Amino acid sequence: MKDNPMAVQTDSYDIMAQKVIQEHRKVKWFQLRRLLKRRAAFLSLIILVLALAAAVFAPWIAPYPEQGQGAVNLEHRLQPPSSNYVLGTDVYGRDMLSRVIWGGRISLFGGACIVFFAAFIGVPLGLWAGYNEGISGAVISRIVELFLSFPSTLIAMAISILIGAGWFTAIIALIIPWWPWYTRLVQGEVLSIKQMLYVEAAQMLGYGKLYIIFRHLLPNIMTPVMVMILLDLGPAIIAIGLLSFIGLGTQPPMADWGLMVWEGAPNILSEWWISIVPGCAMFMVVIAFNIFGDALKDILDSNG
């Protein structure tokens, strides 16, 4: 092979490529197995998968789907957990289990929306601001600092009061103070990565800004962004619950974990399950996201 490189047959490349790709796949598997070997991470993943499955298949899983969506059932008001109503019923007699499942739909979907759209807006802006130190970059940085200098929940509350309370507006109101965190994270990463020689090598080959941003910078900042997305899902669920709890988010009769906690608050001493059940659901999912995100971060960090 050394004497004549052209003697290599072109179709043997496919076999070569297959071999290497298989090896790389093995490494990925190994990483995943290491992740799942951590008991806490494994448990968190199970909780998350169950919560997600329950949310997706709510109409088939929930015992009383109509009540989950808000149908009133006044004969069975405030019933404690029983065989008919596993987790009891609320003030309007609705089955708590169904409500929690349907509420999970709103909370999980809302949280995911917030985080993904925040990243969707924040990451490109951060890439641009980090790579360009000119006026456009400076403007983006100042806007980010403006947002970060106020507590985000305060901004979200002000915005949802301005544009009206509701499930959809609450998500928008939360995306607005949320994206600057991604911009700042990405900007910082880019500032260090753009010093790397491979960026200079690409510049030397005459490649333009956008090419370098998307082919060289973006793939190298995805790891911290993915970890931040995972770790942010918990806080996003809490934030949307908070807005619902104070009446600025999801409106009754829709179910939302934060809203359900608020609905149960007047009767917390006698009918505790109305607040505790959605509270626990939120707690478990948020903790699971955090533990899983942390574990993923550790594994990715140790792989460099």
Add this chain to the structure above:
Amino acid sequence: MNESLISLEQINTWFPNNKSLLGKPRSWIKAVSDVSLNIIEGECLGLVGESGCGKSTLGRAILRLAPLSSGEIRFMGDDIGKLDNKWLKPYRAKMQMVFQDPKASLNPKMTIFKILSEALALNLRVEKENYLEQSVKLLDLVDLRPEHIYRYPHEFSGGQQQRICIARALATDPKFIVFDEATSALDVSVQAQVISLMRELQDKFNLTYLFISHDLSIMEYVCTRVAVMYAGQIIEVQDAGSLFDAPRHPYTKALKNAVPIADPESGKELGILKGEVPKLSDPPTGCHFHPRCNYKEDICSKKSPLVCKTGENSWVRCHFHEKLWKQGILINSKESL
């Protein structure tokens, strides 16, 4: 052989320093000041100097990676000093660079094939369908195996990574390659490999090198001519063979004296220069070296020395080089500077 491939005319690279609130620089870091230099086709020109004297910046300025404040860079006769990125593209293929840290100069998320393809895109002689074939050829040139093309940079050792960088530089079919301390991150045995590879490729493709380093022993081995840089200026250019045996500039002598000798019984003390490296933001007046020079006189602090030819392709910038040369002080003197 005597055609100059690149000629630099009085180039300056200044970086703004200490910006005011409105972004106007209050002072400048003069990383490269008034450098004129010819690089002859087919040679390997060494560039030595202390850390922070501007050698890397000069290398980058030639490739238009560092900003050029003033001056002309002629590459095969064309002035590329003022071209913007779009017009530079055809020249980019002809001039490449190999960096100090091979690990940092390869994108960790790209396979070797992708990395090489990126460079091959500049090579107009290679069609897109042939990238795979060409990549394998390139890897073979640098003694790597074909199956390496689908691997990621972290799966290689430092020496292999540096060879991949050399392959990438060769992919565009260049005439001129800058090696920016390309061997200093590698251990000695690997250094030797990379250097012999460099020389082999130079003969094969008739390349011209600019070899930036602070390792004088490698310099003597690899280069045909050596330029010595001090505080942003080139103070001496000479054939590599005679530069350190018969230096014309006191600083060159000092550099040579600072190299430890691997013989504990030789009894020679290291000639360490007194004083500090001058700040590039505020270099000394006149000759930049005068505050540390043992042979300085009044004129040294007032007038910047002119370029004096000492041979066909060599020159020195020192007011008293003739006197020092005649007295033979720099050649055999045992005293340390």
